[in-house]
Amino acid sequence: MEEWRHLQTRGGNQFMTSLDLVDPDRISRFGYGVITWIDKDGFPFSVATDFLLSENGEILLKKPSAPPMMPGGRVGVLFNHITGIPTGGYTDRRYMLVWGRVSEDQGFLKLHAEELSEWDEKILPFDKLCAAAVPQAKKYLESLQPSIDA
Amino acid sequence: MKKNPKVSLLFSNPEGSGIEKQVVLVQGIAKCDDSDLDHGWERYLPMWRKKEPYIDGFLAAREQFGWFWKRIVVEVEPKKILAWKNGDTSKPAEAISL
Numbered sequence: 001m002e003e004w005r006h007l008q009t010r011g012g013n014q015f016m017t018s019l020d021l022v023d024p025d026r027i028s029r030f031g032y033g034v035i036t037w038i039d040k041d042g043f044p045f046s047v048a049t050d051f052l053l054s055e056n057g058e059i060l061l062k063k064p065s066a067p068p069m070m071p072g073g074r075v076g077v078l079f080n081h082i083t084g085i086p087t088g089g090y091t092d093r094r095y096m097l098v099w100g101r102v103s104e105d106q107g108f109l110k111l112h113a114e115e116l117s118e119w120d121e122k123i124l125p126f127d128k129l130c131a132a133a134v135p136q137a138k139k140y141l142e143s144l145q146p147s148i149d150a
Numbered sequence: 151m152k153k154n155p156k157v158s159l160l161f162s163n164p165e166g167s168g169i170e171k172q173v174v175l176v177q178g179i180a181k182c183d184d185s186d187l188d189h190g191w192e193r194y195l196p197m198w199r200k201k202e203p204y205i206d207g208f209l210a211a212r213e214q215f216g217w218f219w220k221r222i223v224v225e226v227e228p229k230k231i232l233a234w235k236n237g238d239t240s241k242p243a244e245a246i247s248l
Binding site for chain 1: 157162173175184207237242243
């Protein structure tokens with residue numbers, strides 16, 4: 001039931017290593033990561049950077065030139081891929097979104113993963129992803145109904 | 151976004167942004183318009199068509215893809231723009247405050 005992994009956020013309160021959460025084979029297929037944190041003005045600050053995996057499964061992000069993060073603050077790191085089809089649409093869509101904290105390590109930012117959500121359309125096709133989101137969509141549309149009726 | 155409208159848009163992947171070897175971050179205030187999911191987005195169709203000309207094929211089958219054509223319009227008023235020349239994020243970005 002691997003496809004159902006893609007509908008659930010994993011991690012949270014449990015203590016886990018990055019390797020427990022993130023499949024190293026899957027993450028190694030991405031070319032870069034996008035680190036996001038909240039800057040001093042309260043806006044999300046995102047920057048793309050290269051990354052590598054250490055032999056013991058640590059995710060090491062090349063330190064970008066960017067405003068400092070809050071020490072110990074939470075970050076989101078998005079690894080994503082998409083291929084455009086010349087005649088229209090996209091294929092090979094996949095992402096892994098890792099939430100956690102970073103610490104400096106010899107010019108890199110070591111990612112301490114706490115939560116993960118992911119999607120790969122080769123594992124869970126887009127129509128199935130949409131079907132799984134129907135309850136959430138229904139709840140949202142129901143919340144809009146009073147303003148439509150008014 | 152309705153609760154916290156501070157957002158950012160990162161254009162870093164040429165596959166999606168069409169910007170070769172450049173990285174641009176736009177920070178701004180988002181306004182979510184979900185008052186008309188079926189027609190609110192239509193005023194932006196010319197811009198959408200310019201970016202993805204094949205969208206007319208989907209539009210022709212609009213009745214079959216009702217869920218696809220329900221759209222929230224999110225307008226972002228830029229407050230600050232940061233750009234990394236040649237996409238080199240190891241060097242400081244140029245910043246423009248608006």
